[in-house]
């Protein structure tokens with residue numbers, strides 16, 4: 001059943017300027033001055049209205065540059081990553097693969113995701129995707145170890161895993177403050193946490209069997225993006 005809060009929660013695409021990377025210097029300065037607003041007080045769409053780069057645009061900006069080919073976005077929310085990936089790949093040789101990308105979630109936020117009961121058994125053949133993403137959601141997936149094993153299965157050999165995750169302390173403090181956060185609008189499952197220690201994410205990725213693990217920090221080092229590969 002579609003979540004009735006979806007229109008409030010996820011409100012259209014971020015403006016194009018918010019996704020440009022690297023950011024223009026003036027935008028970086030303005031974002032720094034406005035950091036308390038965009039990182040604590042304001043919902044994403046309000047930050048964007050004030051020309052501040054929202055937290056969702058921060059993660060979308062770095063992830064969109066990294067995605068390859070046909071992507072499965074797990075915990076996809078409003079499916080915005082998949083929609084923007086399709087749009088960005090229009091008129092490129094990746095267009096067909098990008099168009100075949102899809103999102104899955106356990107909650108229907110109204111963006112056209114495939115709704116699944118959980119992420120331990122996804123409805124896809126082995127080796128279906130070039131990229132599997134977990135953007136700001138691995139902490140919300142109680143069965144995260146099995147979800148990464150499932151990601152490995154549905155990735156083609158050599159395929160790319162992308163995870164973004166904030167740290168445990170900033171996540172716990174943040175989720176206490178972010179009055180607009182999606183988790184305020186649904187039931188919280190046992191085993192969900194509000195952020196994760198980087199070393200725990202490293203271990204999960206390694207133990208699931210991924211290789212070539214690489215980590216990039218963004219948003220002043222408060223957020224991280226992991227890239228890793230399914231072995232060939």
Ligand SMILES: C[S@@+](CC[C@H](N)C(=O)[O-])C[C@H]1O[C@@H](n2cnc3c(N)ncnc32)[C@H](O)[C@@H]1O
Pocket residue numbers: 056059074075076077078104105106107109118119134135136137140141142143182
């Ligand atoms: C913070 S939102 C991130 C949404 C989106 N990935 C983004 O970057 O905007 C966390 C998402 O995880 C989803 N989620 C919660 N529990 C989940 C589970 N067990 N399996 C998959 N997704 C889950 C929520 O419904 C929500 O869409």
